[in-house]
C-alpha cells in the first residue's frame with residue numbers, strides 16, 4: 278500500500294530527540310522556517326548510517342520524504358557540524374539542552390529565521406569553548422527579545438501615584454539601595470519604586486551590578502560582552518533573577534534549568 282512521498286531538503290539544528298517504537302527516533306529540527314518533527318527510521322540500530330548525522334545539537338542537512346497523516350521521514354542525513362563536546366560533556370550538554378528548550382517553549386514551532394541563527398550560533402560557541410554561564414545569560418536576553426518578551430532595563434517600569442515612573446536607570450557601583458526586577462511589568466524599577474513595591478510577590482531586588490550586566494547583555498554582541506569579567510556573585514544573582522523572570526513568562530520552570538541548578542551544587 279505504501280508509496281514513496283515527495284522528497285524535500287531541509288537544513289536545521291537537532292533540538293531534541295525521542296525514541297519511537299523499536300529502533301526509530303522522532304527528531305525535532307529547528308530550521309530557518311520553524312521547527313519540525315521528523316521520523317528517523319532505524320537510527321537506534323548499531324549499524325545505522327544516519328545515526329551519526331542526527332546527533333543532538335548537530336547542524337545537519339536532511340532529505341525528507343513527505344508522509345500524509347504522520348511524521349515526514351528522514352531519507353538521508355548529512356551533518357554539517359556535529360558539536361561532539363555538547364554530547365560528551367554532561368555539563369555543557371545541560372546548557373545546550375536549556376538553550377534548545379527555551380527555543381522550543383518560547384516559539385512553539387513558529388517561523389523565526391533570527392531565532393534559528395541565534396540558536397545555531399550559541400550552540401556552536403558553546404561547543405567551541407565559550408564561557409557557558411555568560412553565553413547562556415546573553416542568549417536569554419536575545420531570545421526574550423525575539424520572542425516578544427524583551428525586558429525593559431533602561432527606564433523604570435514602575436508606577437507611583439497612578440503615573441508611570443520611567444526614570445532612566447543608570448546603576449553605579451556605589452548605589453546604596455537596590456533596584457528591583459518586576460516580572461509582571463517586564464523590566465527593572467528604580468530605588469523609589471522598588472521601596473514602594475517590594476512587598477509585591479512579582480518584584481525582587483536587583484543589585485546595581487546585576488542591572489548593569491542586564492543592560493550590557495541585552496544591547497551588546499557576545500564578542501563585546503566577553504571583554505568584561507562577570508563576578509561570581511553577580512553571575513549567581515543573574516541566573517536566579519532570569520530563571521524567575523523566564524518561569525514567570527513561561528508559567529512553569531524549564532526542566533533543563535532545574536537540572537542545571539541541581540548540578541551547580
Ligand SMILES: [Zn+2]
Nearest residue numbers: 433442467470
Ligand atoms: Zn521608578
